[in-house]
Amino acid sequence: METIDIVGILMRGVTVTVSLLAAAGVLTFIVAFIAGLSRVSRFKTVRLLTTVYVEFFRGTSLLVQLFWIFFVLPQLFDIRLEPFLAGVVTLGLNYGAYASEIVRSAILAVPEGQTEAAIALNMSRFQRMRRIILPQALRTMLPGFGNISIELLKGTSLVSLITLQDMMYLAQNLRASDYSLSLKVFAVLLVMYFVLALPLIILSRYLERRASRGVAST
């Protein structure tokens, strides 16, 4: 089999990988903001519950979480998720927990004086967060989100272990059909993943450079 044929076969998995990346990316983003804002909430219960969630997902392994959500949830609570949905939920909750730390630290990094100024201007808590704190915190968050997106893309390869037919899964099938193809298949697969990651890598390097420019450091 020629290299180009292998590329052709693996290309069929790109859709799954990319749609998984997109769906899990959106969920990660939403979870990150909800959890990140909850971690700086004034209500102790909210802070405590979110901390438990974040530490739980950061403290256990992604693959273990995936298996737990896919194999244990149906047995324990009779919640049956399709492989794709299980993948999106696990990736979103896992990387969302990591990304919430980015949101939290960016909010905390906005100088205290900004909050005080907003209070002096008689802004409500909501106005303060929306108009003063978040716009400034957002630019500190962006490079972190760029890096998370690369990690997320790499994380999608795990769903092949719960029988979702992404690039990784197709590659394994191909190898099983003909062991002599191993080298070509996995070399092609590595390059394909890197090509997918390249725009994200360039974007996050750009964001990193931009974040360190034009802002007075304390």
Add this chain to the structure above:
Amino acid sequence: MEIFDWSYAAEVFPLIFRAMFVTLGITLAAFAVALIVGLLLTLLRRSKFKPLAWITYAFIEFVRGTPVLVQLFFVYFAWPMVPVVGFEMSAMTAGIATLGIHYSTYLSEIYRSGIEAVDQGQWEASRALNFNKTKTWTKIILPQAIPPIIPMLGNYLIVLFKETPLLMAISVNEMLLTARNLGSQVFSFVEVYTIVGLLFLLLSYPSSLLVGFAERRMNNRYMRKDKKVKKENVIS
């Protein structure tokens, strides 16, 4: 049937607990590889011979940009077929090598930040004392660059620990594969996967608290000097 069978859980717990030591062994071995290769990559990237520095940079970006799982399959199944340099490895060795090399690219960034944080004057002083390159690195730069980054290195030890279940894909008998094999005997994964999850949490959460503590201590230690300087400025 009960939803969570406690007596079955008690029965399999010792078996999974024993597999935990395999996981820990893999973690430590892979981390040792990562520490050494990471430092090597950092030094190669600073090489005066530009092509070498570029190749190292490209290697780091490539390894960081592709999934560990794919790399694992590449190293285990494809590497033996690479002409000239290829050779066969046991699944365990392949797993340790892959995890070690993957995380060495992350560690090399940390080493770099540590080295760049060393004051320029230290290099100059070393030159003034007529130290050669080896002596400059081993006696002056690294002893100052490494202690402040130890907590960050610790963070990656924990990250690496949580990546070890991937090795089940090439049938290394670590915690998760042991759990799966046990579970498939009785067609129930509730107990086994829950135990694995809890063991991971039990090991990694206290470790991350420890790393956080070390980080704060390191910060205090390296901040104190600055504070002193600031105080003197105020007085004068």
